[in-house]
Amino acid sequence: MTISETEQQRLQALMSYTILDSLPEAEYDAITQIAAHICQTPISLITFLDTERQWFKAAQGFTLKETPRQYSFCAHAIQTPTLLMEVMDARVDERFAQNPLTLSDPPVIFYAGVPLVDEAGQALGTLCVIDHQPRHLSDQQATSLKSLAQQVVSLLKLRRSQTLLSQANQLLNDTNALLQAVVSSCPAGLTLFEPVYSNGELTDFKYVFTNVANAVIAGRSVEQMTGNTLNTLFSTAVTTGLFDRLKTVQQTGQPLHLQWQVTVEHEQIWCNLSMVSIGERVLLCVQDISQLKRTEQQLQAQTETLEQHVAERTLTIGQLSAWQNAILEHAGQAIISTDINGIVRTTNRAIEQLLGYKPEELIGCVVQIEPGPPENPVPLVSYQPSSDLPTSELLKTALETDGFFHIECLILGKRGQRIPVFMTASTLKDEGGTVTGYVGTATDISALKAAEEKAEKTSRELKIFFERALDLHCITSLDGHFLKVNQAWTETLGYLAEEIEGHYFLDFIHPDDRDDSLQTYQTPVIDGFVNRYQHKDGSYRLIQWRAKRYEKLIYSSARDITERKKAEDALRESEQRFREIAENVDEVFWIQSANPFQLLYINPAYERVFGITSQRLYDDPYSFLNAVIPEDRPMVEAAFERYRQGEEIPAQYRVQGGDGLIRWLNVRSFVMKDRGGIPLRCIGIASDITDMKEKELVLQQSLIREQELNKLKSQFVATASHEFRTPLATIQSSVDLIRMHLERSIQGPPPAVSRHLETIEREIANFSELLTDILTIGKIDVGRIPFHPEPVDLVALTNRVIETHFADRKDNRVVDVLIEGEPERVSVDQKLISHVLVNLLSNAFKFSQSNPKLLIRFGAQLVISVIDQGIGIPAEEQAHLFQTFFRAKNVVNIHGSGLGLVIVREFVELHGGTIRIDSVEHEGTTVTFTLLKG
Incomplete structure (x- = not known):
């Protein structure tokens, strides 16, 4: 996956805060709690978006620490860094409708997130709130959420500032320690003088520090010299001119180098003195050259015989040169010399071991020092082959200013590795x-840096272990005062650390436990002691202690066992209740271990039902088979073997007890397994179902009789319907002939006769409709209703039904059709759904005077409602609407069979749907049926 340059910049900004995978922090947790409270949502999160995940720094009402970024709502929110993104209902938002989080249980329905934007304009993540139902933030809630997001950004800035400050302090401490080591081990005498003034005039110099080498040369100890003044320790400093030279260097700032002869413990020694001004102070470097001076004097005295000793001196010089070359060649430090332009002229063999370059490979290269980035300001030293490059300004400036230069840096090796070294030049x-030119030495400090990192890591781990441990950790003095406590004290007892540290431990202990606690505290080792500590709310918690005395401190670890003690007490009480129940129930109850297969417990009901003593079953697990009747014994033996293998076996069989009665038993077993799926225990229950078996036999006989009666009823209905239709057809034909004969007469049919003919035809139609419904009910009873679903254009089907059955009504009423959602083809049986629509719309026309409404709603489910504003249904009769031939009391004068709704419900349920009727008398009725789309 290619990451855009903009996203790379955002990720780099996020990494600079070192926030990912950090430990929980109370400040961030508090913000999520406030956000959830203000917005009245169950979930609030502080999220940061990595390349492939969203990680939660703080979460309120949510247990996961991270989720995939591809499903993240927050990934959309950061695309508009200056705006709050609000999703009021994710189910209807095309971006999130199919998101696994929206489809989960519970679902993410509502989302509101404010991007966390740093000062560079990078959106690092969001502060968001989530709900499982649709909602909308008020203006005040949205403003508060934005303010809390700014607070999160402020915490991030503070975190990065603290990290950089800590790194800078560590580097300064390391540099100071290294400088102290160099000064202490330097073979030359080093002294830093501070001027002493009297009446505005420089009168003396005070020793700020001096190293051991200088103390040896001066014939004093370091303690005697440090803090004392030059003229106090050496009264001849003025007369010999040393004081004046120091004063000149201090006042002019010009360095001074000279040779000096002094008397130390009655011995004359010669020194090379270098005086350098450092601000108001003066650094004096003293090198004992007495041996060199004596050599010069000897040479001066032996000038006459110089020719005789030339060969000898030449040999000596050669040996010295060889000695120096040997030091250069075999020194453990890498040594390089350059010309004034920084071009390498010489190097020793140690450079190959350090960097991998052979000495000849570096000759002619240019030394380059580049400052490190702000987040890691350690300089990088490299050797570039081009001789056109200028000398690094950092090195050149430092050397031209002070004549020497030392720094901790990284050197780029031949293979590209970066090696930490301490470099002096x-x-x-x-x-x-x-x-x-310049000369530099480089000392490999990789091992030192590794040790420092290991020590820092160990310290950090110990601090995290102490502060974040679930147990209570503390350090106390021998007199019983708390010196240090961890965060668990606040979580367990409610006190802040400052409310405990410095206080006497007995102040928090229950008065009845103080004497024992004080006596136990005096022992060197405490293991398992329990006492009661007072919670900040006034209650007491049971605390179990382990402690050990070390030197003048006591290190303790404790655990809140209040809930464990309650659980133990509850367990004992539960075991007692179990025995009381198990030993007084009629069912046989037992527990067996799986491996080895052994009976652990069986209740007294066993002896009453099986007529065999419990002890015999403990001795022989197969002894219960003696009570099983012979016909059932093979089946029981096979089931028992599977039960022994850890299989849960339901079984029903007969036993003959000691009283001679045969009982039916229903046996159920349950297997308890460990996390690996290995059976641990088997639990069994045997219930006496003799009465139930007898009732089953009676019910089976009743069922057979009922099935025979239903068959006879169906045959009668079919036969009666057919026989009724024949005379109806004859009556209808006779009515048609009478109407035709009367219409052909000159006078036409009398009005009274026409009225009676219409009544006869209407009753024939009603009776025919009743016969059709009765036949349909008969088919439903025997399960012979054909059901052939297929994809159908429901809107077109509805229009055909309305056009066929409800167009051109005499009262000019029509069906008002309303469509919601995007129409789509649904799988239904056209004939059955058409019957449902005709029946419901006919009722709507029949029981109201206004236009009925047909509402079709397309969505996750298909919902169809028929609505009228008619006479309604009395509330007390609505529970009986789906009973065969039932008609409400307010429709007795309106034609109907009382079978329509029964048939409608059966047709809807054949589609796997449901039907509901909502009605208010004198106001109207709404019939709604819902179908699953398939």
Whole structure:
């Protein structure tokens, strides 16, 4: 997956805060709690979006720590960093309708998120609230959520500032420690003088510090010199001119180098003195060159015999040169010299071990020092082959200013590796003091850095373990005062750390436990002692202690066992209740271990039902088979073997007890398994179902009789309907002949005769309709209703039904059709659905005077409602609407068979749907049926 440059910049900004996978922090948790409270939602989250996940720094009402970014609502929110994104109902939002989070249980329905935008304009994540139902934030809630998001960004800025400050302090401490080590081990004497003024005039210099080498040269101890003044320790400092030279360097700022002869413990020694101004102070470097001076004096005295000793001196010089070359060649530190332009001229073999370069590969390369980035400001040293590159300004400026330079940095090796080193560099000068080049040494500090990182990691782990442990950890003094407590004290007892630290431990203990607690506290080791500590709310918690005394402190670990003690008490009470129940019920109850297969418990009901003692079953698990009647024994033996293998076996069989009665038993077994699926225990219950078996026999006989009666009823209905239709057809034909004869007469049919003919025809139609409904009910009873669903255009089907049955009515009323949602083809039986629509719309026309409404709603389900504003149904009779031949009391004068709704419900249920009737008398009725789309 290719990441855009904009997204890369956002991810880099996110990583700079080191927030991902960090531990929970109370400040962030508090913000989610406030957000959930203000917005009245069950869930509030602070999320940060990585490349493939969204990670939750804080969560209210949500247990997961991260979810895939591809399903994230927040990934959409950060696309508009300046706006609050609100999804009032994800189910109708095309972006999230099919999202697994929307389809989960419980679902994510409502979402509102404010992007967390840093000062660079990068959206790092969101502060969001979530609900399982549709809703909308008020303006005040939205404003508050934005303010809380700004608070999260402020916490992120503070976190990064604290991280950078900690890194800077560590680097400063390391640098100071290294400088102290160099000064202490330097073979040359080093002293830092601070000027002493009297009446505005410089009168003396005070030793700020001096190293051991200088103390040896001066014949004093470091303690004697530090803090004392030059003239106090050395009264000849003025007369010999040392004080004046120091004063000149201090006032002019110009360095001074000279040779000096002093008397130490009655011995004359020569020194090379270097005086350098450092601000108001003066750094004095003293190198004992007495040996060199004595050598010069010897050379001066032996000038006459110089020719005789030339060969000897040449040999000595050669040996010294070889010695120096050996030091250069075999030194453990990498040493490199360059010219004034930073081009490498010489290097020793140690460079190959450090960087992988052979010495000849570096000759002619240019030393480059590049400052590190702000987040890791350690400089990077490299060797570039181009001789056109200028000398690094960092190195050049430092050396030209002080003549020496030291720094902790990284050196780029031949294979591209970055090696941490401590580098020192100094200038090379000719006899005239002109800088001719530079020399530098590099010491590998990889092991030191690794040790520091390991120590820092260990310290951090110990701190996290102490602060975030679930148990209560504390450190107390021997006199019983708390010195340090962890966060668990607040979570367990409600006190903040500052409310406990410094207080006497007995102040928190129940008065009845104080004497024992004080006595136990005096022992060197405490293991398992329990006492009662007072919670901040005034209640008491049971605390179990382990502690050990070390030197003058006591280190303790404790655990709140209040709930465990309650659970143990509840378990004992539960076991007692179990025995009381198990030993007094009529069912046989037992428990067996799985491996080994052994009876652990059986209640007294066993002896009464099986007529065999419980002890015999403990001795022989197969002994119960003696009570099983012979016809059922093979089946029971086979089931028992499967039961022994850990299978849950339901079985019904007969036993003959000690009283000689045969009983039917229903036996059920349950297997308890461990997390790996290995059976641990088997639990069984045997219930006496003799009465139930006898009732089943009676019911089976009744069922057979009822089935025979239903068959006779269906045959009678079919025969009667056929026989009734024949005379009806004859009556209808006779009516048609009479009407035709009367219409052919000159006078036409008398009005009274026409009225009676219409009554006869209407009753024939009603009776024919009744016969059709009776036949349909008969088919339903025997399950012979054909059902052939197929994809249908329901809107077109509805229009055909209305056009066929309800168009051109004499009262000019019509069906008002309303469509909601996007129409689509649905799988239904056209004939059955048409019958349902005709029946419901006929009722709507029959029982009202206004236009009925037909509402079709397409969505996750198909919902069809027929609505009228007619006479309605009395409330007390609505429960009987689906009973055969039932008619409400307010429709006795309106034609109907009382079978229509019964048939409608059967046809709807054949489609797997449901039907509901909502009605208010004198106001109207709504009949709604719902079908699953298929």
